[in-house]
Amino acid sequence: MMRLLTSAERRYLIKRLEDQHGVEDAFDDLVLIRTGQGRIRATTKETYEAACRLRRVQQVGLYVAKMVKGDVILSIEGSQLLGATITKNIIELSEEEAEEWMKAAPIKRSEKIESRYVIARCGDFYLGSGRVSRDGKIYPQVAKWRRIPEE
Amino acid sequence: MSKIMLSDDLRNYLNRLPDVELDLLLEAYERPLPEAFRVNTLKASEEKILERLKSRGYSIEPIPWARHGYVVSGGGDLGKSLEHMLGLVYIQGPVSMAPVEALDPRPGEVILDLCAAPGSKSTQIAQLLRGEGVLVANDISFDRVKALSSNLQRFGVLNCVITLVDGRKYPRFAKGFFDKVLVDAPCSSLGIISKNWGIARAWSIGIVERLSELQRRLILAAFDCLKPGGILVYSTCTLTVEENELVVNWLLENREGARVSEIRLKGLRHRPGITEYNGVRLRDEISKTMRIMPYDNWAEGFYIAKIVKEGG
Numbered sequence: 001m002m003r004l005l006t007s008a009e010r011r012y013l014i015k016r017l018e019d020q021h022g023v024e025d026a027f028d029d030l031v032l033i034r035t036g037q038g039r040i041r042a043t044t045k046e047t048y049e050a051a052c053r054l055r056r057v058q059q060v061g062l063y064v065a066k067m068v069k070g071d072v073i074l075s076i077e078g079s080q081l082l083g084a085t086i087t088k089n090i091i092e093l094s095e096e097e098a099e100e101w102m103k104a105a106p107i108k109r110s111e112k113i114e115s116r117y118v119i120a121r122c123g124d125f126y127l128g129s130g131r132v133s134r135d136g137k138i139y140p141q142v143a144k145w146r147r148i149p150e151e
Numbered sequence: 152m153s154k155i156m157l158s159d160d161l162r163n164y165l166n167r168l169p170d171v172e173l174d175l176l177l178e179a180y181e182r183p184l185p186e187a188f189r190v191n192t193l194k195a196s197e198e199k200i201l202e203r204l205k206s207r208g209y210s211i212e213p214i215p216w217a218r219h220g221y222v223v224s225g226g227g228d229l230g231k232s233l234e235h236m237l238g239l240v241y242i243q244g245p246v247s248m249a250p251v252e253a254l255d256p257r258p259g260e261v262i263l264d265l266c267a268a269p270g271s272k273s274t275q276i277a278q279l280l281r282g283e284g285v286l287v288a289n290d291i292s293f294d295r296v297k298a299l300s301s302n303l304q305r306f307g308v309l310n311c312v313i314t315l316v317d318g319r320k321y322p323r324f325a326k327g328f329f330d331k332v333l334v335d336a337p338c339s340s341l342g343i344i345s346k347n348w349g350i351a352r353a354w355s356i357g358i359v360e361r362l363s364e365l366q367r368r369l370i371l372a373a374f375d376c377l378k379p380g381g382i383l384v385y386s387t388c389t390l391t392v393e394e395n396e397l398v399v400n401w402l403l404e405n406r407e408g409a410r411v412s413e414i415r416l417k418g419l420r421h422r423p424g425i426t427e428y429n430g431v432r433l434r435d436e437i438s439k440t441m442r443i444m445p446y447d448n449w450a451e452g453f454y455i456a457k458i459v460k461e462g463g
């Protein structure tokens with residue numbers, strides 16, 4: 001199942017991204033597509049128009065985010081795309097922590113985090129969303145196929 | 152070191168091919184392929200990514216014929232690195248980068264990769280489009296499309312469409328739609344035996360003939376999907392004439408507007424396409440196609456043809 005986000009859905013996504021991560025007018029020059037399980041993909045207008053001409057289309061554009069119980073979970077690429085516009089609930093990882101993040105290993109932070117989700121960054125690279133648990137650990141939302149395999 | 156064994160059929164076939172030095176070919180099959188990758192300039196600057204890799208102990212040498220392509224040595228397993236998982240690099244054989252360089256994608260073009268999975272060449276096309284234009288990546292296999300989808304995601308490609316269609320049927324709905332088409336056709340893989348010696352054991356002329364028939368249908372479909380003035384690149388990673396020159400020759404005989412064009416790739420050692428085979432004379436322009444033996448660059452063997460559709 002694949003359809004364009006309605007304007008109400010789009011407004012809600014943008015509002016949630018602003019509340020959660022301080023992003024203004026997220027993805028404003030892109031077409032947003034809703035696929036299964038609350039997933040949102042982004043693409044260009046030209047690409048979307050080409051897709052409409054073709055048959056047996058499996059996917060269009062890039063998976064950027066997922067809506068879960070009103071929260072936005074950004075994929076690695078979604079967070080990279082928004083990049084420096086992310087100003088809230090962002091944590092900085094060391095290289096070693098980034099490796100752990102990409103193994104989906106929980107990251108412990110000393111500071112208190114109020115939000116349910118944070119975005120991780122390592123230098124210029126954004127690593128997507130992590131879920132903050134009650135014990136203060138952050139659980140990276142990295143897809144299984146994307147994880148660095150354990151030795 | 153163990154020695155590769157070729158079946159008598161394969162040995163006889165290779166011996167009959169013009170311009171093949173069998174001893175060198177066997178030596179190439181017994182050597183591991185060089186490790187190579189592309190830097191993903193869709194995600195970060197080339198300098199920044201190379202700096203990261205060098206700081207992690209990788210030694211890197213540019214590949215002359217491939218923009219953003221490098222041969223790598225030292226360091227850890229690049230396939231398990233943070234850079235790979237983040238999509239900052241894409242691991243791909245050095246000669247495998249040549250077909251897309253021959254296609255020369257330009258920002259703004261609409262390009263079809265007809266047999267796209269697992270997506271090495273699709274991601275390369277996307278990189279050269281720089282986010283402008285459209286990449287349509289197609290494959291016939293649902294399982295292979297999953298790998299294609301993962302690789303395009305990891306690479307961060309916004310302007311792509313993935314379709315699951317038998318490539319032979321593509322002109323039914325996309326005739327004359329594309330500026331450029333790449334057909335990296337399924338083949339008998341004699342150019343990459345060093346990756347898997349089992350390819351040599353499984354080889355038979357029957358398989359080659361079946362593949363050749365499929366390749367003829369695919370090249371024709373790809374050509375029909377081009378706009379007038381469009382460019383088609385046909386490539387395989389095999390050495391048989393049936394899957395290479397004879398396929399291109401068949402296109403030339405069946406489509407009046409098809410013309411073979413010269414390919415210029417800096418530093419890639421190769422030989423001209425074969426124009427006489429089994430007593431049959433092929434079109435002279437086939438000599439403009441590129442036949443790359445594994446021992447030419449001590450890397451993969453490939454065949455590349457660039458075809459222009461007249462009338463643009």
